[in-house]
Amino acid sequence: MKILVAIKRVIDFKTSVRVKADETDVETANVKMSMNPFDEIAVEEAIRFKEQEKANEIVVVSIGPEQCQEVLRTALAMGADRGILVKTAHTLQPLIVAKILRAIVQQENPRLILMGKQAIDSDNNQTGQMLAGLLNWPQGTFASKVACDNTSVTVTREIDGGLETLALTLPAVITTDLRLNEPRYISLPNIVQAKRKPIQMVSIEEFNVDLSPRLKILKVKPPEKRRSGIKVATVTELVDKLKHEAQVLS
Amino acid sequence: MKTLLIAEHNNQELKSVTLHALTAAKTFNSSIDIIVIGWQCDAVIQQATQLSGIQQVLAAQTEEYTHQLPENCAPLIADIVKEHNYSVVMATASTFSKNLLPRVAALLDVTLISDVTAILSPDTFVRPIYAGNALATVQDLDTIKILTIRNTAFPAALLVHQSPAAPIVNIDKNFSNDLSHFIKQELTQSTRPELTSAKIIISGGRGLKSAENFKLLESLADKLHAAVGASRAAVDAGFAPNDYQVGQTGKVVAPDLYIAIGISGAIQHLAGMKDSKVIVAINNDPEAPIFQIADYGLVGDLFKILPELETVLSK
Numbered sequence: 001m002k003i004l005v006a007i008k009r010v011i012d013f014k015t016s017v018r019v020k021a022d023e024t025d026v027e028t029a030n031v032k033m034s035m036n037p038f039d040e041i042a043v044e045e046a047i048r049f050k051e052q053e054k055a056n057e058i059v060v061v062s063i064g065p066e067q068c069q070e071v072l073r074t075a076l077a078m079g080a081d082r083g084i085l086v087k088t089a090h091t092l093q094p095l096i097v098a099k100i101l102r103a104i105v106q107q108e109n110p111r112l113i114l115m116g117k118q119a120i121d122s123d124n125n126q127t128g129q130m131l132a133g134l135l136n137w138p139q140g141t142f143a144s145k146v147a148c149d150n151t152s153v154t155v156t157r158e159i160d161g162g163l164e165t166l167a168l169t170l171p172a173v174i175t176t177d178l179r180l181n182e183p184r185y186i187s188l189p190n191i192v193q194a195k196r197k198p199i200q201m202v203s204i205e206e207f208n209v210d211l212s213p214r215l216k217i218l219k220v221k222p223p224e225k226r227r228s229g230i231k232v233a234t235v236t237e238l239v240d241k242l243k244h245e246a247q248v249l250s
Numbered sequence: 251m252k253t254l255l256i257a258e259h260n261n262q263e264l265k266s267v268t269l270h271a272l273t274a275a276k277t278f279n280s281s282i283d284i285i286v287i288g289w290q291c292d293a294v295i296q297q298a299t300q301l302s303g304i305q306q307v308l309a310a311q312t313e314e315y316t317h318q319l320p321e322n323c324a325p326l327i328a329d330i331v332k333e334h335n336y337s338v339v340m341a342t343a344s345t346f347s348k349n350l351l352p353r354v355a356a357l358l359d360v361t362l363i364s365d366v367t368a369i370l371s372p373d374t375f376v377r378p379i380y381a382g383n384a385l386a387t388v389q390d391l392d393t394i395k396i397l398t399i400r401n402t403a404f405p406a407a408l409l410v411h412q413s414p415a416a417p418i419v420n421i422d423k424n425f426s427n428d429l430s431h432f433i434k435q436e437l438t439q440s441t442r443p444e445l446t447s448a449k450i451i452i453s454g455g456r457g458l459k460s461a462e463n464f465k466l467l468e469s470l471a472d473k474l475h476a477a478v479g480a481s482r483a484a485v486d487a488g489f490a491p492n493d494y495q496v497g498q499t500g501k502v503v504a505p506d507l508y509i510a511i512g513i514s515g516a517i518q519h520l521a522g523m524k525d526s527k528v529i530v531a532i533n534n535d536p537e538a539p540i541f542q543i544a545d546y547g548l549v550g551d552l553f554k555i556l557p558e559l560e561t562v563l564s565k
């Protein structure tokens with residue numbers, strides 16, 4: 001079985017994000033970038049399938065600028081076999097990303113697609129579901145447990161009330177939640193080895209997908225700051241404040 | 251202009267989250283229909299006819315819709331939107347709508363705007379990005395607008411029973427699903443209020459140190475009729491079930507009172523609770539970032555403070 005994993009390069013989750021003074025975007029110059037954490041979980045899950053001999057090839061794909069090579073190299077160092085970089089200078093909306101991924105799926109014919117449930121920059125939580133819809137494949141979103149056999153995959157999903165388990169006929173799209181696994185650390189020899197693994201570069205124009213945005217970003221603003229509060233010294237003082245000052249306890 | 255609201259329910263009752271989307275739908279000044287997709291869900295359909303401001307209730311019931319899986323519900327909704335010319339489709343952002351609506355959008359070939367916190371005009375919306383560290387104002391250029399709205403940004407519509415009740419339109423469209431099969435649901439049983447509608451939330455983090463200790467929060471919550479929440483670290487460590495998680499990738503809440511106990515205040519956690527009216531932080535590290543957004547901070551050992559708090563509240 002071939003697995004395709006879609007990975008996005010995003011501002012590192014430990015970085016505090018600042019809005020640019022002209023309110024057009026957030027500051028991305030000289031900011032640390034890394035693989036979307038959910039995508040790291042997707043890569044890890046794919047590698048585990050390969051280690052269990054349920055998959056024989058893992059292809060990782062990223063859409064974005066030249067520097068996306070770095071996140072592809074990270075995935076290759078973790079254990080993916082080869083990478084595809086779809087080069088574009090534009091930031092793309094989920095539907096366009098899903099259409100490009102569909103074109104890649106048609107070339108590569110994977111049986112399973114693993115993606116993150118959400119990218120931590122735009123927080124859309126859409127692309128996997130859209131791709132599944134475009135392909136008319138089943139979808140297992142927000143997965144915290146996945147088990148696969150030759151014809152189907154069983155997915156336990158984190159939902160608002162608890163957990164839900166579904167069986168999906170292959171081929172299928174799965175999006176990862178935080179508790180699916182803990183991604184491995186990359187060893188130095190693996191980083192060296194990953195340099196020899198192939199990354200194919202394609203230009204986005206080759207896909208014949210309409211790239212015109214359906215969404216215009218008019219403005220990006222920082223959120224309103226909360227006014228700073230006070231420290232209380234004792235439990236009695238706290239309860240008194242909550243009752244009489246904030247009036248949230250009766 | 252016509253708006254289609256997606257009802258969230260479990261075949262027995264309408265979930266209260268739907269009432270938040272109803273409030274948001276009313277800002278469009280268009281007629282609002284609601285669709286109930288399910289099986290043996292007449293009670294839900296009846297409830298929907300009673301919602302104030304609803305023009306029609308579309309009822310799509312067949313056994314194949316029992317678990318409301320997106321593989322057949324998405325093509326059903328897309329089909330109805332085209333046939334009945336809806337220009338807005340909306341639901342409250344939840345794991346249900348986030349699973350379903352992107353698939354609907356893809357089938358209709360339109361964009362979807364997730365987690366809307368303000369509707370500025372019929373095509374211009376505000377949504378948080380980067381875990382709420384920035385707010386983007388976006389203009390949707392598609393003719394059909396599909397939105398999920400944040401429950402914390404729009405209050406639940408009041409349940410005033412409208413009379414006469416809205417008429418029911420039966421939808422006889424049978425989309426089958428041989429792609430996915432429901433196996434089971436394991437729902438967290440609780441007598442406490444739901445996290446997303448609770449007035450008070452007591453939330454615990456890694457500082458609680460064990461599942462056993464986490465129960466200390468539950469007895470306090472019962473005293474205050476509060477819901478219990480958790481940080482990701484507490485869920486990962488197995489102190490609390492996954493549906494307790496508050497944050498960027500968990501639930502977004504804005505109760506009147508949020509009490510964070512043994513939670514450091516990582517941006518991913520703050521993203522889910524910083525719009526709470528009053529925030530209390532209890533932590534033994536005076537430098538913990540949670541204190542920067544807390545209205546009332548109490549520095550100290552939670553294992554001493556919790557029993558004291560119970561005693562003071564019992565007086």
Ligand SMILES: Cc1cc2nc3c(=O)[nH]c(=O)nc-3n(C[C@H](O)[C@H](O)[C@H](O)COP(=O)(O)OP(=O)(O)OC[C@H]3O[C@@H](n4cnc5c(N)ncnc54)[C@H](O)[C@@H]3O)c2cc1C
Binds near residue numbers: 213
């Ligand atoms: C300030 C700002 C301005 C913007 N302006 C525009 C604009 O004018 N026009 C425009 O079209 N877009 C614009 N965008 C970008 C756009 O909003 C999102 O980046 C894009 O929609 C992708 O959404 P997401 O990553 O949140 O998707 P999600 O659905 O949250 O991503 C889920 C998963 O999809 C996969 N995935 C997503 N993107 C990629 C990718 N590039 N490569 C590989 N896999 C991927 C990953 O597996 C990821 O985990 C802007 C964004 C910002 C923050």
Ligand SMILES: Cc1cc2nc3c(=O)[nH]c(=O)nc-3n(C[C@H](O)[C@H](O)[C@H](O)COP(=O)(O)OP(=O)(O)OC[C@H]3O[C@@H](n4cnc5c(N)ncnc54)[C@H](O)[C@@H]3O)c2cc1C
Binds near residue numbers: 481533
């Ligand atoms: C992609 C991604 C998504 C994420 N999404 C979320 C999310 O949705 N929600 C979320 O919560 N996190 C999320 N996180 C995790 C987040 O970054 C933090 O790791 C997490 O919130 C930390 O949880 P915590 O505050 O309980 O633990 P810690 O950071 O370990 O804090 C524990 C706190 O307890 C205090 N403490 C310890 N003992 C005591 C005591 N005896 N008395 C009083 N105080 C004590 C300590 O001083 C400390 O401040 C996400 C991370 C990533 C990478």
